[in-house]
Amino acid sequence: MFRFLVQRLLGAALILFVVFTVTFFLFFAMPDDPARLSCGKTCTPETLALIRRDLGLDESVPMQYWHYIVGVFAGRDFGTSHCSAPCLGYSFVNHEPVLDTLLDRFPATLSLALGASVIFLGVGVMIGMLAALRRGTWLDKSTMALSLIGASVTIQFLGVIARYVLVDQLRWLPKPEYLPFTGDPGGWMGGLLLPWLTLACVQAAVYARLTRASMIDALGEDHVRTVRAKGLTSRQVYLKHAWRGAITPVVTVYGIELGVLLGGAVVTETTFNIPGIGKLAVNAVANSDLPMITGVVLIAATAMVLANVAVDAVYAVIDPRVRV
Amino acid sequence: MTSPLLAVRDLRVRFATEGGVVKAVDGVSFDVERGRTLGIVGESGSGKSVTNLTLLGLHNPARTTVEGSAVLDGTELVGASERTLRDLRGQRVSMVFQDPLTALSPYYTVGAQIVETYRRHTGAGRREALDRAIEMLDRVGIPQAARRAREYPHLFSGGMRQRAMIAMALVCEPDLLIADEPTTALDVTVQAQILDLLGELQAQLGTAIILVTHDLGVVADVADEVLVMYAGRAVELGPATRVLETPKHPYTRGLLASVPRLSDPLDRPLRPVPGAPPSLLAPPPGCAFHPRCDQVIAGPGSPCRTRAPVLVGVGDSGHEAACHLEAGAGAAGVGSAERERERAQVPDAREGGKNP
Amino acid sequence: MSTSEAPLLEVAGLTKHFPGPRSLLRRRVGAVRAVDGIDLTVEAGESIGLVGESGCGKSTTGRLITRLLEPSGGTIRYRGQDITHASRRELAPIRAQIQMVFQDPYSSLNPRHTIGGILRAPLDVNNIDPPGGRRERVRELLDTVGLNPEHYNRFPHEFSGGQRQRIGIARALAAGPKLIVADEPVSALDVSIQAQVINLLADLRRDLGIAFVFIAHDLAVVRHFCDRVVVMYLGRVVESAERGALYEDAHHPYTHALLSAVPGAVGPGGGRRERIRLTGDVPSPINPPSGCHFRTRCHKARDVCATTVPPLTALAGDPGHRVACHFPSPAETLASVRG
């Protein structure tokens, strides 16, 4: 098991490296002159040259690439300031270290993703299971119709409406905002409630449909028939046996989903003005803030890869055939 | 003689499908005596599995109608509540399925799966149930049973898995074991082991067995009685030796003539049954076998083409065949006369529509 | 048997090792020795039965002969020509002459092609232009295998299992083969249909003089169809003999067990055959037993069986009957050995 994990992590590192390289060359090889972007409106040729040298842009692209990598592992100097390892460079826009910004924004994204996950997994899986058990009844049909609507609605649309009705009019929910958990747990929860629910609403619909389908498959499996032939009660059949087969596809899909969410739930974050990675990404792209874009891509890829490893570990827990 | 352990009368199972109504089982009657083995043979789709699954209510109930009667030791099974059936399953009637790889849960150890069955029906404690599970695994010939009980099924070979299935099915010492093609997925040498094992355990425990198979050789080896099914109907029923040595129904005869056997003279030609099994959505009118039958009664008003034959006694000892050729010739046996009367009360819907 | 010419197919020391399965640790655990040194000769028009338990390498042997798989070792000669490692181009003229029929009539036909298209393909690929045209040839083929030539434009799913297997056979016949390797051609079919297909194959053999390598696990079917029978166990041949000799006078303990395990088997005198029950299952081909592969399940095994591989040697009285066992004996004496 240990060896397995080490191998997976090494594989993950390789993937990250490739992702990084591709991003680097894609963005840094762009025709835009990063120095000019960084220089601002009142730009003289002298400052431009200075910035260029500070940022290392006067070097060839492979050299820049090399220095970036060295920076990640050993830190590097930008002009007068030293950026210690792991160094992802400085933002062109506000000249803050990229890593600090990312670390600053990540808790918001993490809070949003995990909180919403708890809700949509719980609700979605439960509805899907129920619908599968009561297949063909009004319960099944109505929840599935509802979930079809849920799955086709967009977050912007739902978010704006929900905010208007639940926050502005009825005042049932507090204003959506992000307060750090460490400072004010109650406020953290209250502020995120609406974003969680909105995100969960759309996702729960997807998981309900997925769970229903895979549960129906699982109920048709031979070994579930065997369990029934042994005289076990329906409850035992469902809760002890059938769900294991049904949950595997859910875990697979959630693994991908979690990776995406941790890389920044772009739409949700912009809709509710949550200062997370997603919003950061949008701003970085808008400003052509290349070091920041690279940083965001790296963190998104890391999240994906780690989520993948987690999924494999969960598989092994669920299914003994996967264990070593 | 006392009443049989299981008495099935005029069992009918229909599935409503998109293409129409499938008469998967169309009026089947048979008895299973205590401690005896009934072999059910028939081609793919002839209704063998459906017959057995509906006995225990394990079929998919959606769009399915089950009619007729099946009495297990005084308890009516057709239409019984889920609760009643659940208490019977695994305790008084157990099942063993064809593919032991998919029939055992991959998520629990072999021991845990047996323990679960035993505790469900006896309320035994964990420890006691585990001891019992290990004892059963040992009894079905799994070496190092205590260790193997802690392993998952995927670590077992095919034969070992089927042994574990049998151990699980017999853990509560049921009166009836329904084995649906238990050896079809296994090699011949392993098949022989499993059949021997079933015979030994039957002798020790007095369990009655319904053995579903398409292999006439298997039936010849282990069955006391044989039921031959064709297109959802019973075409021949009787003691195994009679049915296999003096088959009366043209289908049974055709089946026997078409299967090569080791005891044949070296150059016996195979005489295949021509044609293919019928569609159950639109079965041929009259005797479902008539389009493939070489002895079909000729003429426009031929009973073969218009009326479905019912089982009638052919000779003594309960040998019966459902063929118009026999209906005229054979004197009805005692058992079948009684069944005939019961059957008369259930008019055949399809016939009613066809006959002027 | 023609002696002056080289045999139709001659296989010597044929081996195929697959890389072992990957464990989760991503390391290969040994090699699967699926076929482990096989000798086989097929004369023109002859029918050889290949029997043995699941996993003993029957299908792999069939695929090696038809060169669907690349052998790991040994030689395959077709009419004296070494085709063991022949390239695609070198094989082209021979491809048409060695054809294969597969077990599963459902998955072996492309569902998106019409029957006509499926049967034309071998003609197109091998550039065969029969008199009367390819279309006419396909109609003939359909007729030969007992299907209606009007079925030309239908799709496989419109046919029953038995009919599909006929289509599979027609496809194998299309290019005019000299040898057909049939891998369990009737195993997936209903009992009443099996005989139809076996009879069809027997007719083709008689009328067209095609040689067959007939792979099966059903000893009774093989006995019916084949002139000679080769029994395999864990990648090796353990016994090979003319049909009469094999079924009446087998000398290998495994063959005895196999024969006595056939359900409903009755001995020559009408009584039940002596029952020999093997214990346990076939060992893994990744790690087969040393010496004689069968020794772990053999009741006659002695020390020598663990140390020395028994060679496939002809019996004194019958050069065509070869057994790979240190203690070969007919079934009767076997009973006395057991005590």
Ligand SMILES: Nc1ncnc2c1ncn2[C@@H]1O[C@H](COP(=O)(O)OP(=O)(O)OP(=O)(O)O)[C@@H](O)[C@H]1O
């Ligand atoms: N749930 C269902 N809905 C519709 N048709 C069904 C259903 N279950 C079974 N059938 C049909 O009922 C018929 C009888 O099936 P059954 O499984 O009993 O055959 P069988 O004799 O056991 O065949 P096999 O040897 O292939 O197992 C088949 O034609 C099958 O397609």
Ligand SMILES: Nc1ncnc2c1ncn2[C@@H]1O[C@H](COP(=O)(O)OP(=O)(O)OP(=O)(O)O)[C@@H](O)[C@H]1O
């Ligand atoms: N492509 C492959 N890769 C790895 N192992 C293989 C491959 N094909 C076959 N094997 C292994 O080689 C062995 C022989 O397989 P083969 O299919 O030839 O057996 P067989 O005698 O045809 O069995 P069956 O009766 O089940 O068809 C088996 O252990 C099988 O798992």
Ligand code: SF4
């Ligand atoms: S060589 Fe030995 S182990 Fe192998 S079959 Fe002969 S007696 Fe048995």
Ligand SMILES: [Mg+2]
């Ligand atoms: Mg069945």
Ligand SMILES: [Mg+2]
């Ligand atoms: Mg094979």
